[in-house]
Amino acid sequence: MISSARLRRWLLLALLWGVALLFLVPLLWMLSSSLKPTWQIFETPPRWLPNPPRWENYSEALTTLPFGRYLSNTTVITLLTIVGHLLSCTLVAYAFARLRAPGRDTLFVVMLATLMLPYPVTMTPLYVIFHRLGWINTFLPLTVPAFLGSPFYIFLLRQFFLTIPRDFEDAARIDGANTLQILAWVLVPMVAPALATVTLFTFQASWNDFLAPLIYLQRPDLYTVTLGLQFFRSTYTTNWAYLMAASLTTMLPVIAVFFAAQRYFLAGISLAGIKG
Amino acid sequence: MQHPHPGRARRREAVTFYLLISPWLVGLLTFTLIPIAVSLGISFTRWDMLSPPELVGLRNYARLLDDRLFWQSLTVTARYTLMYVPTELVGGLLLALLMNQVDARGIRLLRTLYYMPSVLSGVAFVVVWMWLFHPEAGLINAGLAQLGVQGPRWLADPHTALTALWMMSLWGLGRTAVIYLAGLRGIPRELYEAAAMDGAGAWRSFVGLTLPLLTPTIFFNLVLSVIATFQTFTSAFVATNGGPLDATLFLVLYLYRKAFQEFQMGYASALAWVLFALILAFTLLVVRSGRWWVYYEGETP
Numbered sequence: 001m002i003s004s005a006r007l008r009r010w011l012l013l014a015l016l017w018g019v020a021l022l023f024l025v026p027l028l029w030m031l032s033s034s035l036k037p038t039w040q041i042f043e044t045p046p047r048w049l050p051n052p053p054r055w056e057n058y059s060e061a062l063t064t065l066p067f068g069r070y071l072s073n074t075t076v077i078t079l080l081t082i083v084g085h086l087l088s089c090t091l092v093a094y095a096f097a098r099l100r101a102p103g104r105d106t107l108f109v110v111m112l113a114t115l116m117l118p119y120p121v122t123m124t125p126l127y128v129i130f131h132r133l134g135w136i137n138t139f140l141p142l143t144v145p146a147f148l149g150s151p152f153y154i155f156l157l158r159q160f161f162l163t164i165p166r167d168f169e170d171a172a173r174i175d176g177a178n179t180l181q182i183l184a185w186v187l188v189p190m191v192a193p194a195l196a197t198v199t200l201f202t203f204q205a206s207w208n209d210f211l212a213p214l215i216y217l218q219r220p221d222l223y224t225v226t227l228g229l230q231f232f233r234s235t236y237t238t239n240w241a242y243l244m245a246a247s248l249t250t251m252l253p254v255i256a257v258f259f260a261a262q263r264y265f266l267a268g269i270s271l272a273g274i275k276g
Numbered sequence: 277m278q279h280p281h282p283g284r285a286r287r288r289e290a291v292t293f294y295l296l297i298s299p300w301l302v303g304l305l306t307f308t309l310i311p312i313a314v315s316l317g318i319s320f321t322r323w324d325m326l327s328p329p330e331l332v333g334l335r336n337y338a339r340l341l342d343d344r345l346f347w348q349s350l351t352v353t354a355r356y357t358l359m360y361v362p363t364e365l366v367g368g369l370l371l372a373l374l375m376n377q378v379d380a381r382g383i384r385l386l387r388t389l390y391y392m393p394s395v396l397s398g399v400a401f402v403v404v405w406m407w408l409f410h411p412e413a414g415l416i417n418a419g420l421a422q423l424g425v426q427g428p429r430w431l432a433d434p435h436t437a438l439t440a441l442w443m444m445s446l447w448g449l450g451r452t453a454v455i456y457l458a459g460l461r462g463i464p465r466e467l468y469e470a471a472a473m474d475g476a477g478a479w480r481s482f483v484g485l486t487l488p489l490l491t492p493t494i495f496f497n498l499v500l501s502v503i504a505t506f507q508t509f510t511s512a513f514v515a516t517n518g519g520p521l522d523a524t525l526f527l528v529l530y531l532y533r534k535a536f537q538e539f540q541m542g543y544a545s546a547l548a549w550v551l552f553a554l555i556l557a558f559t560l561l562v563v564r565s566g567r568w569w570v571y572y573e574g575e576t577p
Contacts, residue, residue: 012377019371020389026447027393029415030404042413045422088299095297101290107297114308116559118507120528121552124535124544125311125318131325148303179292208398210510211528215536226399230514233403240407247400258395262388265395269454 034058034244041240054241061232061242062249069221070228071250077142077213077224078206084146085153085202086195092149093157094183098169115151119211127215141216142209146202153198156268160194161187197268200261207254225250319545329542336546346547348522349530352438356526357505359442364501365494368452373486375453376460387457390450397448402514405444406431431516434523441511441524452497459493460486491570499562506555527551 028048033041035053062068096108130141164187172182188195210226217223223231232246258265294301319336323329340346371390375383393401408415409430417427430440463486471481509528512518518525518533531551535544 009378009382012374013382016374016378016383016386020386023389023393023447023450025415026404026408029408033407044413044418046413046415046418088303091296092300095293099289099293099296100286101293104293110304111300114304116503116555117308118503118551118555120507120509120531121548121555122308122311122315124531124541124548125314126307127535128314128318128325128541129306129311145303145307147299148307149300154300179296204395204397208396208401210399210513211532214513229399229403233399233406233514240410240413243403244407247403250398251396251400254395255392258392259388262391265391266387266454266458269451269458 030244030248033240034248036241038239038241057241057245058249061239061245064236064242065228065232065246066221067225067228067246067249070223070225073139073222074207074224074226077139078203080139080143081146081206082199082202084143084148085150085198088147088149089153089157089198090183090188090191090195093154093161094187096154097158097161098166111151111154115155123211123215130216136216137219137222138216139222142206142212153201156198157191157194160191164190193264193267196261196264200257200264201268203257204254315545315548318541319549321542323541324539325541326539332542336543339543340546340550345522345525345530349525349527352523352525353506353508353527356438356442356508357502359438360445360505361498361501363442363446364449364452365497367446367449368497369456369490369494371449371453372456372460375457387450387454391454392450394448394451398510399514401447402444402511405440405447406515409440409444432520434519434521437516437520437523441508441515444511444515452501455497456490456493459490463489488571492572495562495566495570499559502558502562503555506551506558 032048032050034057035050035055036057037050037054040047040050096104126141130136133140135141168186168190169182172186177185208226209224210230213224213227214230217227220231229246229250233243236242318329320331320333321329322332322336375387411417411427411429411432414430416430420427428436431437467485468481471485476484507528508526509532512524512526512529513532516524518529527547528551531544531547534540534547
C-alpha cells in the first residue's frame with residue numbers, strides 16, 4: 001500500500017516537473033540565444049550551449065539604442081505610479097472599509113462597475129483630454145491617474161482592512177489620535193502585506209505597460225523599455241541574439257522582484273480570487 | 277464609541293469619508309465619466325483633431341456595418357476568445373488539480389515556476405515567442421524538423437497566425453492555475469472524508485463536491501479572461517501587426533489604428549462604444565447565468 005502511494009506521488013511529481021520544464025524552455029532558449037555569436041543563431045539543429053558564449057551581445061545590444069535612458073524613464077514612471085497607488089488607494093480603501101456616510105454603498109457599487117471598464121474604451125477621449133492639457137510627450141498621463149486611485153487596488157485593500165478588528169482603532173482613538181494618525185500609525189503597519197501586493201502588482205503592470213506609453217510618448221528620449229524594445233525589434237529585425245539580450249535585460253527586474261517577493265504576488269491572487 | 281453629540285459625530289464621519297475618497301471621486305470624474313461622455317459626443321462627429329469636428333449623426337455607426345475590417349476584427353476577437361477561454365479554464369484547472377494532489381512542500385517551487393511567465397507580459401514576452409516561432413531557426417520548427425515534420429510558418433501564415441498567438445498566451449496559464457489552487461485549498465478536507473464514507477469515488481467526489489464548490493473561482497476566472505481577451509493588443513501589434521492578411525486584426529488593434537494612425541477620432545469612438553457594449557453585454561450575460569451555476573456557500577450571491 002505504502003509503496004503504491006509513494007509511486008503515485010513520484011509519478012505525479014515527474015509529470016508536474018515535466019510541465020514546469022515546458023514553462024521554462026522559452027526562458028532557457030532566450031538565455032541561450034542571447035549568448036550566441038551570429039553564425040550559431042541560425043544553426044540547425046539548434047545548439048543549447050553557445051560555444052563560446054558571447055557576453056558582448058549584451059553590452060552591444062544595450063548601447064545600440066539608449067537602453068539606459070529607457071530603463072531610467074521606466075523606473076521614474078513605475079516609482080511614481082507605485083507611490084500614487086499606495087497613497088490614494090490606502091485612503092480610499094480605508095474610508096470604504098471603516099467610515100459610514102450616506103451614499104457610501106452606492107459609490108462602492110459604482111467603483112466595482114468601473115473595474116469592468118476596459119482601458120481601450122476610454123483611450124480615445126483620454127488622449128483628446130490629455131492633448132488639450134498639453135500632456136502629450138510627458139509622463140503625466142501615465143502617472144497622474146495613479147494618484148487618483150485604482151478600483152482594483154482599492155477593492156483589494158478594502159477587503160484587507162475588513163479583516164482587521166476595530167479594537168486597535170478604538171484603543172488609539174481613546175488615546176486621542178485622529179483618523180489620519182490612526183491610519184498612518186496603527187493600520188498601515190497592519191495592512192503592510194496588502195500594500196506589498198499593491199506595490200508588486202503596480203510594478204509589474206507599469207513596467208510591462210505598452211499601449212499607454214505607445215500613445216502618449218512619441219519622442220524617443222521619453223521611451224520606456226517596452227517602447228524601446230519594440231523600436232529595436234522593428235529596426236534590427238534579424239539580429240535575434242541582440243534582441244534576446246535586450247529582451248532578457250528588460251525582463252530581469254521583473255523576474256528578480258518576483259522571486260524575491262513571490263508570496264505577496266500569490267497572496268494578492270488568492271485575496272482577489274477567493275472573494276470571486 | 278460614546279460621543280456627546282451622536283448626530284454631529286456622524287456628520288463628521290461622513291465628511292471625513294468624502295474627504296478621504298475625494299482623490300478617487302476626482303479620478304472617476306476626469307478619467308472615467310467625462311471621457312465616456314466625451315467619447316459618446318465624438319462618436320457622432322467626423323474629427324481629425326486638426327479641423328473642428330463636424331456633426332454627422334449616426335453615420336459612423338452606419339459605416340461600421342459596411343466596414344469589412346470591422347467585421348474581420350470582430351471575428352478575429354471572437355475566434356480568439358473561443359480558443360483561449362476554454363483552454364485556459366480547463367487547462368488551468370487540470371494543472372491545479374494535479375498540483376493539489378501533492379503536499380504543499382512538494383509544489384512550492386513548482387507553483388513559482390508555473391506562475392512566473394504570467395508576470396512577464398509585455399513586449400519582451402512577445403519577442404521571445406516570435407523567436408520560438410521563427411519558421412526556419414525557431415525552436416518549435418527545429419524540434420518538429422527533428423521528428424521529420426515540416427513545421428508551418430506560424431506567425432507569417434494567415435492560417436496559423438492566430439493559433440500561434442493562442443499558443444503564446446498559454447504561457448500565462450500558471451496564473452489561472454494558481455487562482456484555482458487557492459480555491460481548491462479552500463475546500464475543507466472533512467467534506468471529502470464525509471463523501472468517501474458515503475462511498476463516493478474520486479470521480480463522484482470531483483463532480484459532486486469539488487466542481488460545485490469551485491464554481492465561484494471558475495466564474496471569477498471566466499469573467500477575467502474574457503475581458504482580457506477582448507482587450508488583446510500588445511501581442512498582435514508587436515508579433516504580426518494584425519497580419520498576415522488581417523488574420524490577427526483584433527478589435528483593439530483596429531481601434532488603435534483608426535484613432536492614432538489615421539486620426540479618425542469619431543469613427544474610433546464609435547468603435548470604442550461597440551467594444552464597450554460588447555463587454556457590458558457579455559458581463560451581464562455571465563453574471564445572469566451565474567445565478568444558475570455558481571454556488572455560494574451559505575450566502576446569496
